[in-house]
Each structure stands twice: as structure tokens, then as C-alpha cells.
Amino acid sequence: MDYDYSDLVAQAKQWVNEVSSAGWISEQDAKPLLEYDERTPDSLFSDSQSRPLIVAFLGGSGVGKSTLLNRLAGDDIARTGVERPTSKEVTLYHHRSVELSKLPEALPIEKIKMAAHDDDSKKNIIWIDMPDFDSTEAKNKELVLGWLPHIDVLVYVVSPERYRDNKAWQILLAEGGRHAWLFALNQWDKGQPEQYDDFIKQLKQAGFDNPIVYRTSCVSEPEKTQLDEFATLQQTIESLANEHTIGQLELRGLQVRKIDLKEKLQSSLDKMGSTDAIQQLVQYWQSSWPMTVDVLHKGFDWPLQQMASIYANRAGHLLSKIKKPSNAESEPEIEKSVLWDEWAQGRYTDKLDELIVKADQLQLPIKPIKQELLPHREKAGRTIHSQTELAARQALANPGNKIQRVFLKFARFCEFVLPLAAIGWVSYQVLKGFHDSNTTDQAYLSTDFAVHSGLLLALSWLLPFFLRKQLKPSLEKSALKGLKHGLSQAMATIEVDIETALKQIAEQREKYVAKVLPILEQCKEASTTKLEGEGEALKRMLIQ
Numbered sequence: 001m002d003y004d005y006s007d008l009v010a011q012a013k014q015w016v017n018e019v020s021s022a023g024w025i026s027e028q029d030a031k032p033l034l035e036y037d038e039r040t041p042d043s044l045f046s047d048s049q050s051r052p053l054i055v056a057f058l059g060g061s062g063v064g065k066s067t068l069l070n071r072l073a074g075d076d077i078a079r080t081g082v083e084r085p086t087s088k089e090v091t092l093y094h095h096r097s098v099e100l101s102k103l104p105e106a107l108p109i110e111k112i113k114m115a116a117h118d119d120d121s122k123k124n125i126i127w128i129d130m131p132d133f134d135s136t137e138a139k140n141k142e143l144v145l146g147w148l149p150h151i152d153v154l155v156y157v158v159s160p161e162r163y164r165d166n167k168a169w170q171i172l173l174a175e176g177g178r179h180a181w182l183f184a185l186n187q188w189d190k191g192q193p194e195q196y197d198d199f200i201k202q203l204k205q206a207g208f209d210n211p212i213v214y215r216t217s218c219v220s221e222p223e224k225t226q227l228d229e230f231a232t233l234q235q236t237i238e239s240l241a242n243e244h245t246i247g248q249l250e251l252r253g254l255q256v257r258k259i260d261l262k263e264k265l266q267s268s269l270d271k272m273g274s275t276d277a278i279q280q281l282v283q284y285w286q287s288s289w290p291m292t293v294d295v296l297h298k299g300f301d302w303p304l305q306q307m308a309s310i311y312a313n314r315a316g317h318l319l320s321k322i323k324k325p326s327n328a329e330s331e332p333e334i335e336k337s338v339l340w341d342e343w344a345q346g347r348y349t350d351k352l353d354e355l356i357v358k359a360d361q362l363q364l365p366i367k368p369i370k371q372e373l374l375p376h377r378e379k380a381g382r383t384i385h386s387q388t389e390l391a392a393r394q395a396l397a398n399p400g401n402k403i404q405r406v407f408l409k410f411a412r413f414c415e416f417v418l419p420l421a422a423i424g425w426v427s428y429q430v431l432k433g434f435h436d437s438n439t440t441d442q443a444y445l446s447t448d449f450a451v452h453s454g455l456l457l458a459l460s461w462l463l464p465f466f467l468r469k470q471l472k473p474s475l476e477k478s479a480l481k482g483l484k485h486g487l488s489q490a491m492a493t494i495e496v497d498i499e500t501a502l503k504q505i506a507e508q509r510e511k512y513v514a515k516v517l518p519i520l521e522q523c524k525e526a527s528t529t530k531l532e533g534e535g536e537a538l539k540r541m542l543i544q
Helices: 002-021 027-034 065-073 138-150 166-178 193-206 230-240 243-270 275-323 342-361 366-397 402-439 447-471 475-528 536-540
Strands: 053-059 090-095 112-117 125-129 153-158 180-185 213-215
Touching: 002 027, 002 243, 002 475, 027 243, 053 065, 053 138, 053 230, 053 243, 065 090, 065 125, 065 153, 065 230, 138 166, 153 230, 166 243, 180 193, 180 230, 193 213, 213 230, 230 243, 230 536, 243 475, 243 536, 275 342, 275 366, 275 475, 342 366, 342 475, 366 475, 402 447
Parallel strands: 053 125, 053 153, 090 112, 153 180, 180 213
Antiparallel strands: 090 125
């Protein structure tokens, strides 16, 4: 049982450490879980199957805690006095057969006073007198808080004068259902019935349906005429010192601790935002990014024209170098124009900052989103450069549109075929004229034929050449078209990259949620577990 609880606490601490390191919750929010106290009463003993009931007297200074323990022991084993604070140490009153040779590191042995007895009726109980928790000394409070996780039953001692102590109520409300509670209104010889009724009313407001309150005297041997229920208090505690009740108290304590652990885990989980909020963030990006793209496109008009001119000049330069002899002087390298400048980076950074502000408005943790988006702040410029350059190169490799390229190919074909056809036709006419001049009296060649043949040859070459020149697409226009196409593709890539980053954030959150859900489920099972065989007295001692 204890191992199961300790294992749950260890898993919870490991989980919260992971999500805190990843920035999903702050260190301050992680602190309650990282410092979560997993100690239980049976952690004081090596054999958790059979152990004594641990009962502690808790109260402020001057209420008579030590006097009650001395009355129980029949001897002055706990220091009493009028100086405040009176109790500066823990006093343990136990049977000699009970061994407490090893105590946790947080419970310093030098601050503990041991007192042993041989009364077998108290064999199964360890009585503890706690330091005054309202002391001005911080060490007293540390001792009280250090021992509280190891207590089964707290006997909360007050006096008629001090039953409304605020510090006492703070501890009672904080510890709540971790323990069984009995209440001793000590120094009753100085009390009034109205104070008893008022104390009962306060306890009901704190969560006790029908609290057990004993009125006891502060003297070791009260007069017979005084109302003193100390013996009844002692009998009640002794009736709880059995294996079944101790087991029920252990189960109840673990139950409350698991419920508290679940609440702290759920609180941490709530601070991680929700999947719906991340989806809303994605939708915000999808709706707002096109407006930023429009602004960037307008700002890119002039740089695009400059870059198109540079690419066109570079293409012409490369073509001219092919035609030059190898020993010709090389042209100087053309300087690149920067498209993604500080202005563009500023607009893009502003948009990412707006996205983070929106995430904050959606109550999403900022740190993991910033970490996920950080690489994309610098990546955008590289994306723009690589995709626009690739698109410009592809455009220059195939300039113009499809119709232009078809007509250009046809013009090149005509530029080769038409002159050949014209030469062939003229040659045929020359040979035919030569043949006819030998068989007839006609002239071999006339001036008209020579003129017409020359014109035909000139037209067969000039017409395709003229068409090719006219149909040849502009390199600058092709480069501009390619740059614009590459820019649009780059903008779409950036949009998808940020969407992917946000989806990765959602996946990261789901991964952490999947890890904590089994822990929450086990803690939830504890809240539905019913204790078996609770006596009426025990029920009255527990906060319902």
C-alpha cells in the first residue's frame, strides 16, 4: 500500500519535473508537487504489517498538552512551565517493546525525548507531546510540520482562553482529513458552557459533522466535583489501538493524500492549456497570415524588379561567356540583391510576436511555444531566398509561356527549313533553265530571275529570323515571373511550417497528458474506495 503511494508520488514528481523543464508550467507552479510530502505513519517502522497507533497532543503554548501526557504516564515525563514557549522538543512515550532506533533524517534525534513504560494496556500506542506550534521560534514549527505526516490520531488541545487561536485553525484546516482528530478542551475548571458550544460550532464549520470533544482538567489530580473526561479520552484512544483500526486510518490517510495529489496534478495540468486553445491558435494563424503576406508582397514589388533585372543580366552574361573564346577576360560577378531584408524580417517577427500574445490570451503556456517558434524566426529568410532563386532559375531555363515556346520552336524550324527550301527551289530553277536553254532558243537566266531568287532567299532567312527575335521572351520578365512564383511558394511554406510547429506543440502537450492520466486515474480510484467497518466513534473523528 505504502509502496504504491510512494510510487505514485515518484511518478508525479518525475512528470512535473519533465513538464517544468519543457516550460509547460513554471517552477513556482511545479514546486508544490516537487516538494510533495510522501511520508506516512508506517514509514517510521520497518514492519508496516504490525505497528503501534501513533497519537500526538497538538496545541498552542499554555494549553496544557504536557500536563495531559504527564497524567497519562502518571509521571512528569514532559516538561511543563509558565515560560512561553514551554515545549521546545518532541516527547515520545512508548512501551519498552517498541523499537524506534531509526528515525527519518528530517526528525533530528537530538530534538526528541524518549520515555518508556511497561503498561501493557498502552503497548500498542505511541504517545507524542508536540512542540508549541504557535511559538515564536521557527524550529518549533518545523518540528511540528516534520512530525505531522507520521501521526495517526491528533489530540487537538485548546483552553477556554485560546480555543479561537488562528494559527491552530490554519494547521487544522491544512491537515484536514489526513488524520483522525480528537479534541480536548483543557483547563475546563476555568471554562464556561458557552465556550464549549462555540468550540463545537467552529469544529462543524471546519468539516466535522459530530466532533468528539472532551473537557479535561489541567491538574494531575482534579477534584471530584470538577468535570473531567480525561479517562474517557484515554479509553477512546486505547480502543483505537488495534490492527483493523490502524489499517483503516492508514487507508484513510492514503486516500486523502492521493486525492490531494490528484488535485495538485490536475492544477498543473490545467496550467498547460487545452487542445482546443492550441487549435484556436492554429486557426488564428491561418486567418491572419494572409494579411501579412499581402503587406509583404506590396513591399517586395521594387526588390523583385531589381532582382529580376539582376537575374536577367546574369543569364545574359553566362550566355555571352559561352560564345567568347577561352582567353577572353571574364566579366565581374554581379552582386546579389537581398529580398528578405530587415523590413521583411521585422514584419515577420511582429507576426510571430502577435501569435505569442494570442497564445497568452488563450491561457496557453508561452515558453514551449517560444522555444518551438524560435528556429522559424531565422528560417523564413532562408526559405524565401532558396525558393525564389530556384523558381527564377527554372523560369530562365524555360522562359516565356507555353504558346511563346511553341511559336519560338516553329520560328527556329522555319529559320532552318525555309532557306534550305528556297535554295533548293532556286537550284532547281537554275538546272531547269540550263536544260531548257539547250533545247530551245530561250535565254539561260534572266535578270528578273536573279532578282526574284535573291529576294526569295533573303526573305526565307529574314522572315524566320525576324519572327524569332520578336517571339523571344524577355529574360527579365521571365525572371520576375519566376521570382513571384517562388515567393508565393515560400510564403505558403512558411505558413505550413508554423502550422506544423503549432501541431507539434499540441502533440507535445498530448504526450505529457497521456503520461499523467494513469496517475490521475489511480488517484481517482482512491477517492471512490470505501472504508470497511468504520465504527461510529472513528467516523466522528474524521472530516467527512
